[in-house]
Amino acid sequence: MSADPVAALLPHLRLLVALGEVEHVTIAAAMLGVPQPTVSRTVRRLEQQIGAPLLEPDGRGVRLTPAARTLVPYAQRALDVLTDGLAAVETEGQRARTTVRIAFQTSLGEQLVPELIRTVRADDPTVRFVLSQGARSSCLDSLLEREADIALVSRLDPPPDGVRVVPLFEQELVLLVPEGHPAALAGGAAVVDLASEPLVTLKTGYGLRGSVDELFAEAGVLPSIAFEGEDLHTLTGLVAAGLGVAVAPRTTATPAGCVQVPLADARASRDIGAAVLPAPSSEVVVRVLDALRSLTGPGQADAGVDPGP
Incomplete structure (x- = not known):
């Protein structure tokens, strides 16, 4: 043998x-x-x-x-x-040719991502989505490590190193206060006036936390951080309980027990975009990016599409 x-x-x-x-x-x-x-x-x-x-x-x-x-x-x-x-x-x-892996900030998961999936699948039911959510930094890491095809995150202007950016929309930031708070009665506030306010915010690495840090730095004041969380639901609960105030994206439905107060600061907004790798994207990824542009383009808020909290 x-x-x-x-x-x-x-x-x-x-x-x-x-x-x-x-x-x-x-x-x-x-x-x-x-x-x-x-x-x-x-x-x-x-x-x-x-x-x-x-x-x-x-x-x-x-x-x-x-x-x-x-x-x-x-x-x-x-x-x-x-x-x-x-x-x-x-x-x-x-399956790989029809699969899109999306990493997204947790604040975009309630409306924008589900609406995106619904829109894409209405046109092509064979498209498969693999979703992961987390902090802005972890979403970008997933993209750079090729574990995601698209990262939906904030603060992409200027673009981070190693990625190509598809701008989507600007999101107004407001001050979230409990009902009866002086800022709610005044109808407005400025970041410079928040130095003595207990602030509830997201942990370092989250997109919103970066926007908050930039706002306070621009105003020349240090935030007095009372609590740090990992999602907006935690922040709104803490605010409603009277444990602090929060800088948060404006939403169409104000969280229970809270009031959304406009911020007078010129930079009280954040950009939201889709980050992709510089190499040419696959056909299905291009279709998803086109759907994102359609959902978040001018006039979509008036049509009932809220880009998400």
Whole structure:
């Protein structure tokens, strides 16, 4: 027997299966599209390598030996497994061509992302989305590490190193205060007046936290941070409980127990955009970016599409 009989058999699995089906060298050769002498030589070589005869005379023809009858079902099974594997690869390749991986800031997950998925799938139901949410920094890291195709985040002007930016919309920032707060009664506020206010904000690395830090730096005051959270729901709950105030994106529905107060500061807004890698995007990613532009373009807020809190 050959030192590696498996290696010897692998190139000839179809030949074994064909012989098992017809038990005729000439017909098997025709099925495989090879000359009959080639099949005969291959069979003799395989018999030497596996150390057992595969064919034996049967009148004017041949028949499979017991060893061959034992081996053929295994050869068929191996071919079937390989065929299934190739089909799986083809399916995965097709899935990859129609899959978009989106990393997005948590504040964009309630309205913009679901509306995006609904819009894209209305046009093409085969598009598959893989979603991850988190802080701005983690979303951009996922993009740069090629774990995401699109990062939906704030503060992309100027663009971070290594990414291409598709601008989407500007989002007004307001002061969120509990009902009855003096700023609510006054109908407005400025960041410079918030130095003594307990501030609830997101943790470092989140897009909103970066915007808040920039606002306070521009106003020349230090924030008095009382609590740090990881999502806007936590912030609004803390504000409603009277535990502080928050700088947050304006929403169409004011959170219960809170009042949205305009900020007089000229830079009380943040840009929201889609970051992608500089290399050309796939066709399906381009379609998703087009849908984002359509959803967030001028006039969409008036049409009932809120870009998200």
